[in-house]
Amino acid sequence: MYKNIIKQAWQITQEEKSKLFPYAFILSFFTTIVGIIYFSYQFIAFQNSDIFSSNEHSINVMALAEQLWEFMKSSPSLGGLLVLCIVIAFLAYFLLPSLFSGVFIDIISKKALNTTSQKKSIVHGLENFFPVFEFSSLVSPFTFISFFSEISIIMRTFEIELWGVLLPIITIIFMIGIFLSILFSFAEQAIVIEKLNVIQAIKRSSILVLANVKDTLFLGFALTIIATRVFLNILLILLIPLVFMGIVTFMATITIKWLGMLLAVIISLLLFYVAIYLMAGFHIFSYSVWTLSFLAFREE
Known part of the structure; x- marks a missing residue:
């Protein structure tokens, strides 16, 4: 069953690309923009923290803020x-994400079940926006970004002696979050496909997961796909500003500043597009895997 689901998910990713890709591209565009801002902030915050207080090349936040204000x-x-x-x-x-989640699930489920509807998929997304947004808000404290933010705050704010106390607590909470994320894997699908409310969807998802414990390997593989997507996203997001700064710095050393700036902009835009394209593909494929899994487990 695992191979069939993966194969069918990839087929849907290719066959429904014209319908799914515009939504995935828009979502990935804003995810990348916010990701660049977020990780740039984390980079500057760490550079100016006590951990790197002796770093001569750290960015002067106050000077940067004053320049921005003057501008x-x-x-x-x-x-x-x-x-x-x-x-x-x-x-x-x-x-x-809450709006397009309904769109992705609706298009994928219709393709898998060979059904049609007079309503457009974006209408289904709007109809399911609030319950999906409510569910997303409920599980947001257990996401990787939340965990990373909490770890970053602890490392920058508290003394090293307290790390040994606080980091294990945060890690345990994160592990509990992973367990709950597995239980709630199909909640969005239950909301969109079966029109359940958030509590009912969580119960439905938990029952499906617990009733298919033997399929843990498949769930692990699906989670690995998503984890790989997140890892690639982070690498690509971090790579864009680093490449930009590296090229500008290098070209400035050979006194061709305008050429350095031009090359930096071109390469950064190219990397930006590649990052968005890859993320869009992963969005579609991961939603296909989870939606097809939900439909398969529901029939058992």
Whole structure:
């Protein structure tokens, strides 16, 4: 069954690409933008923390903030546009996953079940937005980003002596979160396909997972796919600003600053597109795997 699900998921990813990819691309675009901002913040925060307090090349946050403020005062229209773009990016990052989740599941389930509907998939996404958003908010404290943020705050804020006390606690909470994430793997599918509320969907998902303990290997493989996607996302997100800064620095040393800036922009945009493209593909494939698994387990 595992091979058939993976094979069918890949077929749907290819056959329904024209329907799914635009949504996945938009979602990946905003995810990448917010990811760059988030990891840039973490990079600067660590550089200016006590851990690297002796680092001569650390970024002066106050000077950077003053330059940004001066820019906004000198060009209020551009500054306002920048703030507006950042706000839109963060709103899209938090809201679009819940909206597009219903779209992905609806398109994939229709393809798998060979059913049709007069409603467009985006309408199904809107109809299921609030329960999916409620579920996403419920499990958000157990995500990798939440765990990474908590670990980062502990490492930057507390003395090393306290790490040994706090880090194990956070790690245990994270492991519990992984267990709950496995139990709730099919909650979104239950909300969209079976029209259940959040509590009913959580119960439905838990029952399906517990009733198919023998399929743990498959679930582990599916989770590995998602973990690989997250890992690749992080690498690509981190690579874009690092490559940009590296090229500018290198070209500045040979006194061709304009050429360095041009190359940095071109390469960064190329990497940005590749990151979005890969993430979009992983979004579609992972949703296909989970949705097909839900349909298969439901029939047993």
